[in-house]
Amino acid sequence: MANINLDANPLQSEFLPENQLILNAVSEGIYGFNLDGNAVFINPAAERMTGWKSEDLLGNNIHDCHHHSHNDGSHYPKEDCPIYNTLNDGIAREISHEVFWRKDGSSFPVHYTSTPVYKDGKMMGVVAIFRDISIQKQTEKSLREALAQVQALSETLSSENQYLQLELADKTGDVGISGNSPKIKLLIQQIKLVANTDSTVLISGENGTGKELVARNLHKLSKRADKPLVCVNCAAFSAGLLESELFGHEKGAYTGATNRRKGRFELADKGTLFLDEVAELSLEAQSKLLRVIQEKEFERVGSSETIKVDIRLITATHHDLLKRVEQGLFRMDLYYRLNVFPIQVPALRDRISDIPELVSHIIQELNRKLGKKITRVSQQGVQKLMQHTWPGNVRELQNVLERETILSQSPVLKLTQLSASQTPHSSDSAAHTLAEVEKRHIIKVLKQTKWRISGSNGAAATLDLPPSTLRSRMKKLNIKRPI
Numbered sequence: 248m249a250n251i252n253l254d255a256n257p258l259q260s261e262f263l264p265e266n267q268l269i270l271n272a273v274s275e276g277i278y279g280f281n282l283d284g285n286a287v288f289i290n291p292a293a294e295r296m297t298g299w300k301s302e303d304l305l306g307n308n309i310h311d312c313h314h315h316s317h318n319d320g321s322h323y324p325k326e327d328c329p330i331y332n333t334l335n336d337g338i339a340r341e342i343s344h345e346v347f348w349r350k351d352g353s354s355f356p357v358h359y360t361s362t363p364v365y366k367d368g369k370m371m372g373v374v375a376i377f378r379d380i381s382i383q384k385q386t387e388k389s390l391r392e393a394l395a396q397v398q399a400l401s402e403t404l405s406s407e408n409q410y411l412q413l414e415l416a417d418k419t420g421d422v423g424i425s426g427n428s429p430k431i432k433l434l435i436q437q438i439k440l441v442a443n444t445d446s447t448v449l450i451s452g453e454n455g456t457g458k459e460l461v462a463r464n465l466h467k468l469s470k471r472a473d474k475p476l477v478c479v480n481c482a483a484f485s486a487g488l489l490e491s492e493l494f495g496h497e498k499g500a501y502t503g504a505t506n507r508r509k510g511r512f513e514l515a516d517k518g519t520l521f522l523d524e525v526a527e528l529s530l531e532a533q534s535k536l537l538r539v540i541q542e543k544e545f546e547r548v549g550s551s552e553t554i555k556v557d558i559r560l561i562t563a564t565h566h567d568l569l570k571r572v573e574q575g576l577f578r579m580d581l582y583y584r585l586n587v588f589p590i591q592v593p594a595l596r597d598r599i600s601d602i603p604e605l606v607s608h609i610i611q612e613l614n615r616k617l618g619k620k621i622t623r624v625s626q627q628g629v630q631k632l633m634q635h636t637w638p639g640n641v642r643e644l645q646n647v648l649e650r651e652t653i654l655s656q657s658p659v660l661k662l663t664q665l666s667a668s669q670t671p672h673s674s675d676s677a678a679h680t681l682a683e684v685e686k687r688h689i690i691k692v693l694k695q696t697k698w699r700i701s702g703s704n705g706a707a708a709t710l711d712l713p714p715s716t717l718r719s720r721m722k723k724l725n726i727k728r729p730i
């Protein structure tokens with residue numbers, strides 16, 4: 248607040264008479280006080296608002312007229328009054344939580360400033376400018392009440408929704424996850440058990456088994472269901488980009504950061520954050536994640552401002568995360584923080600009995616998506632599906648059925664494209680195949696580099712792996728240099 252300097256307008260009979268016209272016209276109330284604290288100027292707006300007339304106040308110490316009590320009726324000593332404090336210390340003040348009292352004994356909420364008045368560098372008095380803020384206070388009160396009502400309504404709706412979802416899930420067992428096998432029943436039971444807590448969940452399972460579907464159900468059945476579920480696939484970003492994707496960045500934090508951007512952690516505030524492929528996080532991002540989990544706070548890339556968040560964390564991986572810990576690729580402390588409630592999603596080959604139900608669910612979705620009218624899969628077709636090993640799990644089943652649906656001229660799918668002998672049913676053939684492929688590829692690269700592992704021409708560089716990791720993979724896969 249600026250001080251008022253009267254050098255340009257010398258005081259006549261103490262207070263600004265040549266500006267009287269303006270002061271009389273303004274809608275704010277104005278009181279002028281001399282250094283003794285006596286009122287020397289009262290404008291008509293002040294008279295209208297308070298009912299106290301100039302003749303009642305001029306020449307007097309008026310605190311006991313318009314400012315004698317607090318809002319609650321308790322005594323307001325003059326020594327505490329900001330206007331008189333300005334007279335004592337020359338410091339301007341702005342107040343908006345007090346009341347002024349009318350002559351008839353009623354009061355009104357007031358916003359006022361008290362400003363010292365100077366002439367020739369010498370303080371001459373104080374001006375108090377005030378306005379009645381009853382309407383503003385009333386509007387604020389109504390807004391607060393309306394907001395509280397909306398909030399209460401939204402909480403009621405949210406808990407009703409959550410209750411209905413759980414009841415529906417209980418009645419039908421339906422959380423959008425098809426299947427009736429013991430493994431799927433156990434999975435659904437685990438989802439219902441943990442959904443309504445804030446516990447961190449680690450979902451493991453092969454690709455395409457339904458890990459994201461589980462995460463969506465955990466969110467849908469939680470008390471955070473009406474807040475956002477934010478999903479991030481950690482494998483889709485380079486280490487540097489992932490950090491800014493998760494934590495956000497300030498403008499200019501790095502080349503290309505042309506705008507300030509919120510990260511997914513901020514977007515998920517009060518909701519759920521689902522980190523898919525969490526094993527792909529760089530060690531640096533892992534330390535940051537650990538800090539957010541422990542302290543619930545972080546900084547945007549390029550900023551020192553700490554941001555606090557309230558999120559429920561769900562992570563998923565198709566890796567054996569403990570093995571990644573042993574290989575030094577994943578922090579052990581983070582692993583234990585993430586693995587509070589582990590959920591293992593079974594591979595489709597381990598729940599073949601679910602295939603008929605999955606098939607009818609998928610066909611309904613395909614009919615909607617493709618505008619077809621497929622009614623069922625032939626009996627022989629179902630048999631073929633149940634003999635297949637499904638290395639790509641439910642996603643592969645979806646793809647096979649989508650291809651067949653597009654090609655089929657009849658409402659019954661015969662699955663002529665899928666040959667049962669193609670992939671005999673065995674419980675570990677997928678893992679075996681993956682290991683075999685990895686082994687063959689490593690041997691091929693080793694042969695190219697004449698079995699040199701490290702160095703710029705070594706196999707580790709070609710495979711984009713640290714030499715120590717390559718050595719441990721070779722040991723695990725029993726790869727030895729031929730003598």
Ligand SMILES: Nc1ncnc2c1ncn2[C@@H]1O[C@H](COP(=O)(O)OP(=O)(O)OP(=O)(O)O)[C@@H](O)[C@H]1O
Binds near residue numbers: 423457461
């Ligand atoms: N039990 C199930 N019932 C119905 N649909 C399922 C089931 N399991 C998986 N699906 C469907 O299969 C597809 C793949 O599932 P999802 O994306 O959840 O798998 P994922 O394990 O997260 O895959 P990835 O590891 O590749 O990310 C989705 O369309 C999903 O809806």
